[in-house]
Amino acid sequence: MGRVSGKVALVTGAASGLGLAIAQRLAEEGAEVVLADVARESGEMAAQGLANASFAYLDVTSESAWQALIGSMDRLDVLVNCAGVVELASIEHTTEDIWRKINAVGTDGTFYGCKHALASMKAQGSGSIINMCSTASIQGGPNIFAYAASKSAIRGMTKSVACLSTQEGYGIRCNSVHPGNMQTPMLSRMYDTVLEHDPEAAADMDKLWVGDPVDVANMVLFLASDEARSVNGAEMVVDNTTSITEGAVLRHDK
């Protein structure tokens, strides 16, 4: 008997990185997993490699696509809102395009996911929603303006959904997970960008702690399982102290 046996889980951004590791851990522990992503080929391949898993094409920025997917599912016990995009830019260099792109996937996508999962889970009387935030939701960062804003919005949504559910007796838990740097394709792309524009900053990044995606997946697994039945509205940091030390903030003395 696995830790999430009998549960149906939907994981967005599941074709790559953290979402993929989460889908794998949930499947290993007995859940039926729907891997949702815009990356069809890698998503389908990942789903084929897992027991009791399938792929669903989902662009999280489309509310009607969310409604169609959740409406097609017999039940939904776990939603992991993991899809995300990042672009490094300070407020001074954040264009409207960057702002809209990051917020469309992160903020809008998580809003639609929470809203439509809530309706389905409320009818069931149970469910667990897990929203992928970041240490950027807690700290911000000089060159990660729109991303930090989006992740902070998701943190606020999480607590609001959790409070509503408790107040109204919906039986739904909603928690956020805040990873530090994790070894995924997103982090590799960020590193390459920094290296191209500022080799000194890239050398600083080399000194930072980087975690394994499975560490985040294990936190999500716990929140998805009934072991976390009293954990609601919480922000679970997975960063080996980097958000309480200088670890994640690069400082350049002039």
Ligand SMILES: NC(=O)c1ccc[n+]([C@@H]2O[C@H](COP(=O)([O-])OP(=O)(O)OC[C@H]3O[C@@H](n4cnc5c(N)ncnc54)[C@H](O)[C@@H]3O)[C@@H](O)[C@H]2O)c1
């Ligand atoms: N890697 C890290 O260090 C780190 C740290 C903190 C938080 N996070 C967050 O974790 C999540 C996963 O990041 P990752 O590092 O695995 O990134 P990743 O780039 O490896 O994977 C992101 C996935 O999201 C998918 N995606 C993008 N836009 C989408 C859309 N509109 N609809 C559906 N899917 C879409 C991509 O196709 C991709 O498969 C993101 O929300 C990210 O912000 C990552």
